[in-house]
Amino acid sequence: MTPDTRPDPDKLLALVGNDGGDSARRRGRLKIFFGANAGVGKTYAMLSEARRLHSDGHDVLIGVVEHHGRAETQALIEGLPIMPRREVVHRHVHLSEFDLDAALSRKPALILMDEYAHTNAPGSRHPKRWQDVEELLDNGIDVCTTLNVQHLESLNDVVARLTGVWVKETVPDAAFDAADEIALIDIPPDELLKRLSEGKVYVTDGAHTRAADNFFRKANLGRLREIALRRAAERVDAQNDALSAAMGQSEAATGDKILVLVGPDPLSALLIRHTKRMADRSRAPWYALYLQTDRHETLSDNARRRVETHLRLAERLGARVVRLNAGRAASSILTYARQNGFTRLVLGHTTQPWWRSLWGGQSLSQKLIAQGAGLEIITLNADTPTEAKDTGSRFRLTTSPRDYLIATAITGVATALGVPFRAVIDPDSFIMLYITGVVVTAARYGIGPSLFASVLSVCAFNWFFVQPYYSFTFDNVSYALTFAVMLTTSLIVGSLTARLSLHARLARRSEAETRLLYDVSRALSSVSTPEAIGQVAQRQLQPAFDADIALWHDGVQITGEPIGDPRELGAMQWVAQNRQIAGRDSDTLPTAQGLYLPLALEGTRLGVLSLTPKDRTRQFSGAEHLVFETVASLIGGALQRARQTQIAETSRVESENEKLRNVLLASLSHDLKTPLTVMNGAVGTLLKMRKKLPREAVDELTALWNHLTRLQKFVSNLLRMAALTSGQLKLNFEPYLIQEVAGAALARIDAQKGQRRLQTQTIGTVPMVRIDGALIEQVLINLLENAIAHTADDGLISLTFETDADRVRVRISDNGPGLKPGEEDRIFEKFYTYGQQTSDRQTESTGLGLAICKAIVEAHGGLIYAKNNPSGGASFIFTLPVDYR
Structure with missing residues (x-):
C-alpha cells in the first residue's frame, strides 16, 4: 500500500460512526423506514422492530405513532411504553403534540417518531418534526421514523408534476442522507390498491374516493415506487463513494461544478430542486447565486420574501448560497462563473414581450447563451405546476401617495419660477426648469414619481408657456415635436437619475455594512474583558439595526436590559446549549421576539448574542442575517481571545510562582542537607554506644534518629523534585x-x-x-x-x-x-x-x-x-x- 492509496483514518472513523466513547457526547443513530407512499407498511415495520428490541431488553419509548384505528398497528403498540403528549391550544383548538422536553428529560435509548415530515403546532420549539428528531439525535438518543418519498424536498416538484398535488410538508435531503440506516419498505401497486379497498390505508376524511381516483392510480403508484427505489439506490451509491474515497479507491472526479440562478419568481424553486437532482447524479458541488442588482430594491415585499425562501430552500438541499452585488447581470454572472470554475449554469427562461423584441432586447438567458462560451447553460421553462402565481413587479411604480404629491409640488415650483418671465424669455428655455424638477424628483423619490413628474411637466409647459395660454391647444405645429422630445428627455433623464440614485443608495448601504464590520472589529481589538466586549457590541449594533442588544457569556448576561420573559430565556438557553441560531425569522422558536445567535469558536461555547428589534413588526432579511453572523463571529473571536489572555496570564503567574517555589526548595534543601547529615552521623555514633547509656536516653536517640532519617528523605525528595521541575536532571x-x-x-x-x-x-x-x-x-x-x-x-x-x-x-x-x-x-x-x-x-x-x-x-x-x-x-x-x- 502506497501513501497515495492509504485509507484516510479520519474518514474511516467518520464512516464507522460514534458508537464508542463517552455516551454523553455520542450522537444518536437515525433509522428511516422509507416508502413510496402511504399504506406500504412503514409504521408496521417500525413497530415490529421496536418490539423485537424491547424484548431484547432495550429501552424503547413511543414518542409519536399514528395508528389511525388500524387493528394490526394497535396490536403492535400494546406493551410498549408510550410518552404522553403535550396539549397545545391554537386559536381555541386543542392539539396534541410531541413533548420534546419530556423526551430529553426521560432520555430513552430509542424513541419512535412517526411521520418525519410532520408540521408542529404553532408555538412549538421547532416548526417541523424532523428538527425535533435532530435535537434528539444531538442528545444521544436513537430515533426510528417513517417517511414517504413525496416528502423529500428535492422530489417535491417531480411528485407534483406526476400527481398534480403539491406536498407542503417536506424534509431536507440533507437530513435524509445523514440517516445512519434507510429501510426501504416496498409492496407492489396491486397489493397497495387492495389494501386501499380494504380500508387499511389512511386517507383524510371525505377524501377516500378522490384519493383512489387521483393519487392512488396504478400508474402513479408505479412511478412513485420507481422514484423511491431510485432515491434509495442513489443513497447507497453515495455511501459507497464515501467509503471508496476513505479507502483511497475513489473514481476520478467528474470536475463538474454547478451554479443555479435564483430569483423571486416561483420557477426558482423548481430550478433549485432540478439542480439538486442534477448535482446528486453528477456527484458535483452546486451553488445558488442571487444577483442583487438595482432590481432588488424595486421588488415588492412579497417578492423579497420569496427570494429569502428560495435561498433557504437551496441551503436546506445542500447548496452553498452566494449573494453578489453587481450592475450588469449577464456579464457579472459569467465573470463570477468563470473565475470560480463553474462548468454548468442553470437558470429559468421566460418569453420576451413583443415590444422588447421589436427594440432588439434580449432576455437574461439569451444574453448568457450568446456570451457564455465554454459553459454548459441549461434553461428551464415554467411548464410545471408552481406553488404561487405572483411573480412580483419588476419596478415598484406605486410608492407612497405622498411622493406623488411632492412630485406635483416640485412641478408647481418650476412653473411658478417661470411664469413671471414668460413674456421676456423664449418658452423653450423653460423646458430646463421642468427637467431639473424631474431630476430632483427621480433622485429623491424614485422612478414612479419621476415618470409622473415627466408627464405632468409636459402638461404644465403646454398650459402655462405655450400660446394660447391656459389651454392644451397650440398654434405652432412644431410644438408637437417639442412636447415629444421634452417628454422623452424627461423620461430618460428621470429613469437614469432614479437608477443612479438607487445605485448610490446601494453603495452607501454596502459601505455602511463594511464600515460597521470594520468599526466592530477595530473596537473589539482594543478590549480584553467580556464586559468591555459587551459594551462594544451594544454601542456599535444598537444604533445600526435599531434593536436592543444583549450578550451572554458563560451563562451570565453581561450587557443589555435584563430579560424576564421565560420564553426568551428559554430560547437563549437552547441556543447556548445547541450552538444553533434560533428566534425570530429562523426555523427554531420563530415566535420569539429576539434573534439569538451562538457565539462559538472551534467547538467552544462562549455565549449568545441577541438582537430584538424595537419595531416588533420588523423582519430581518437574509442579508442582515449574514451581517449578524459575521458580527457574532467577530464577538466570539474577541471572547475567545479574552479567555485565552486570561488563561495565559494565569499560567504566567503560576509559572512564576512555580519557579520561585523551586528556587526556594532547592536553596532550602541544600542548606539543610549538610547539617542533617552531620546530625544523623552524630546520633548514629551515640547509638553505637547504647550499652553505656541509660534506656531512656537510648529511646530518645532512637526517636531522634528516625526523625532525622525522615527529614533527610524529605530533603532528598525536595532536591529531586526541584531537579525534575527545573529540567536540570x-x-x-x-x-x-x-x-x-x-x-x-x-x-x-x-x-x-x-x-x-x-x-x-x-x-x-x-x-x-x-x-x-x-x-x-x-x-x-x-x-x-x-x-x-x-x-x-x-x-x-x-x-x-x-x-x-x-x-x-x-x-x-x-x-x-x-x-x-x-x-x-x-x-x-x-x-x-x-x-x-x-x-x-x-x-x-x-x-x-x-x-x-x-x-x-x-x-x-x-x-x-x-x-x-x-x-x-x-x-x-x-x-x-x-x-x-
Missing part, C-alpha cells in the same frame, strides 16, 4: 526489562512490607523498555511504599506487568480504603496527601512521592494515573514506551 536511558527493575525495588522495600502479601504477575510477553533504571526504580519504590501505607497489616498488594500496543503498562494495586471521589487527579499534586494510612509505620506522608513519580514518568514519555478498583482499594498505573531499537 539528565536521564540516562538504557534498555531494561521492567521486571528486573521491579525486583530491585521489591528488595529495597522488603523490610517495610511486614506481614502484607505482595504478589507479581506478568500478562503475555512484555518487551524491553528504554528508561533511566534508577529513576523508574524510585517510581516503583514510591508507589509500593504508598500502597503499604494504605494497606492493612494482612492486606494484599499486587504488581502486574502487561503490554498495550506500543507501551508497557505497570499496575500497583492494593485492597485498602481506596480514593475519595475527585482525588484521582489531585493526588499527583505536590504536598497533597490523601486518605488515611492504615500502616503502623512511623513514617508520615510528605505529599511529594506521587508528584515525583508523575514527573519521572512524564519525563520518560509515559502516563500515570490512579483509579479505584471495583472490588475495593486503589490502583496506580503508569505506562512506558516500548524500546524497538
Whole structure:
C-alpha cells in the first residue's frame, strides 16, 4: 500500500460512526423506514422492530405513532411504553403534540417518531418534526421514523408534476442522507390498491374516493415506487463513494461544478430542486447565486420574501448560497462563473414581450447563451405546476401617495419660477426648469414619481408657456415635436437619475455594512474583558439595526436590559446549549421576539448574542442575517481571545510562582542537607554506644534518629523534585526489562512490607523498555511504599506487568480504603496527601512521592494515573514506551 492509496483514518472513523466513547457526547443513530407512499407498511415495520428490541431488553419509548384505528398497528403498540403528549391550544383548538422536553428529560435509548415530515403546532420549539428528531439525535438518543418519498424536498416538484398535488410538508435531503440506516419498505401497486379497498390505508376524511381516483392510480403508484427505489439506490451509491474515497479507491472526479440562478419568481424553486437532482447524479458541488442588482430594491415585499425562501430552500438541499452585488447581470454572472470554475449554469427562461423584441432586447438567458462560451447553460421553462402565481413587479411604480404629491409640488415650483418671465424669455428655455424638477424628483423619490413628474411637466409647459395660454391647444405645429422630445428627455433623464440614485443608495448601504464590520472589529481589538466586549457590541449594533442588544457569556448576561420573559430565556438557553441560531425569522422558536445567535469558536461555547428589534413588526432579511453572523463571529473571536489572555496570564503567574517555589526548595534543601547529615552521623555514633547509656536516653536517640532519617528523605525528595521541575536532571536511558527493575525495588522495600502479601504477575510477553533504571526504580519504590501505607497489616498488594500496543503498562494495586471521589487527579499534586494510612509505620506522608513519580514518568514519555478498583482499594498505573531499537 502506497501513501497515495492509504485509507484516510479520519474518514474511516467518520464512516464507522460514534458508537464508542463517552455516551454523553455520542450522537444518536437515525433509522428511516422509507416508502413510496402511504399504506406500504412503514409504521408496521417500525413497530415490529421496536418490539423485537424491547424484548431484547432495550429501552424503547413511543414518542409519536399514528395508528389511525388500524387493528394490526394497535396490536403492535400494546406493551410498549408510550410518552404522553403535550396539549397545545391554537386559536381555541386543542392539539396534541410531541413533548420534546419530556423526551430529553426521560432520555430513552430509542424513541419512535412517526411521520418525519410532520408540521408542529404553532408555538412549538421547532416548526417541523424532523428538527425535533435532530435535537434528539444531538442528545444521544436513537430515533426510528417513517417517511414517504413525496416528502423529500428535492422530489417535491417531480411528485407534483406526476400527481398534480403539491406536498407542503417536506424534509431536507440533507437530513435524509445523514440517516445512519434507510429501510426501504416496498409492496407492489396491486397489493397497495387492495389494501386501499380494504380500508387499511389512511386517507383524510371525505377524501377516500378522490384519493383512489387521483393519487392512488396504478400508474402513479408505479412511478412513485420507481422514484423511491431510485432515491434509495442513489443513497447507497453515495455511501459507497464515501467509503471508496476513505479507502483511497475513489473514481476520478467528474470536475463538474454547478451554479443555479435564483430569483423571486416561483420557477426558482423548481430550478433549485432540478439542480439538486442534477448535482446528486453528477456527484458535483452546486451553488445558488442571487444577483442583487438595482432590481432588488424595486421588488415588492412579497417578492423579497420569496427570494429569502428560495435561498433557504437551496441551503436546506445542500447548496452553498452566494449573494453578489453587481450592475450588469449577464456579464457579472459569467465573470463570477468563470473565475470560480463553474462548468454548468442553470437558470429559468421566460418569453420576451413583443415590444422588447421589436427594440432588439434580449432576455437574461439569451444574453448568457450568446456570451457564455465554454459553459454548459441549461434553461428551464415554467411548464410545471408552481406553488404561487405572483411573480412580483419588476419596478415598484406605486410608492407612497405622498411622493406623488411632492412630485406635483416640485412641478408647481418650476412653473411658478417661470411664469413671471414668460413674456421676456423664449418658452423653450423653460423646458430646463421642468427637467431639473424631474431630476430632483427621480433622485429623491424614485422612478414612479419621476415618470409622473415627466408627464405632468409636459402638461404644465403646454398650459402655462405655450400660446394660447391656459389651454392644451397650440398654434405652432412644431410644438408637437417639442412636447415629444421634452417628454422623452424627461423620461430618460428621470429613469437614469432614479437608477443612479438607487445605485448610490446601494453603495452607501454596502459601505455602511463594511464600515460597521470594520468599526466592530477595530473596537473589539482594543478590549480584553467580556464586559468591555459587551459594551462594544451594544454601542456599535444598537444604533445600526435599531434593536436592543444583549450578550451572554458563560451563562451570565453581561450587557443589555435584563430579560424576564421565560420564553426568551428559554430560547437563549437552547441556543447556548445547541450552538444553533434560533428566534425570530429562523426555523427554531420563530415566535420569539429576539434573534439569538451562538457565539462559538472551534467547538467552544462562549455565549449568545441577541438582537430584538424595537419595531416588533420588523423582519430581518437574509442579508442582515449574514451581517449578524459575521458580527457574532467577530464577538466570539474577541471572547475567545479574552479567555485565552486570561488563561495565559494565569499560567504566567503560576509559572512564576512555580519557579520561585523551586528556587526556594532547592536553596532550602541544600542548606539543610549538610547539617542533617552531620546530625544523623552524630546520633548514629551515640547509638553505637547504647550499652553505656541509660534506656531512656537510648529511646530518645532512637526517636531522634528516625526523625532525622525522615527529614533527610524529605530533603532528598525536595532536591529531586526541584531537579525534575527545573529540567536540570539528565536521564540516562538504557534498555531494561521492567521486571528486573521491579525486583530491585521489591528488595529495597522488603523490610517495610511486614506481614502484607505482595504478589507479581506478568500478562503475555512484555518487551524491553528504554528508561533511566534508577529513576523508574524510585517510581516503583514510591508507589509500593504508598500502597503499604494504605494497606492493612494482612492486606494484599499486587504488581502486574502487561503490554498495550506500543507501551508497557505497570499496575500497583492494593485492597485498602481506596480514593475519595475527585482525588484521582489531585493526588499527583505536590504536598497533597490523601486518605488515611492504615500502616503502623512511623513514617508520615510528605505529599511529594506521587508528584515525583508523575514527573519521572512524564519525563520518560509515559502516563500515570490512579483509579479505584471495583472490588475495593486503589490502583496506580503508569505506562512506558516500548524500546524497538
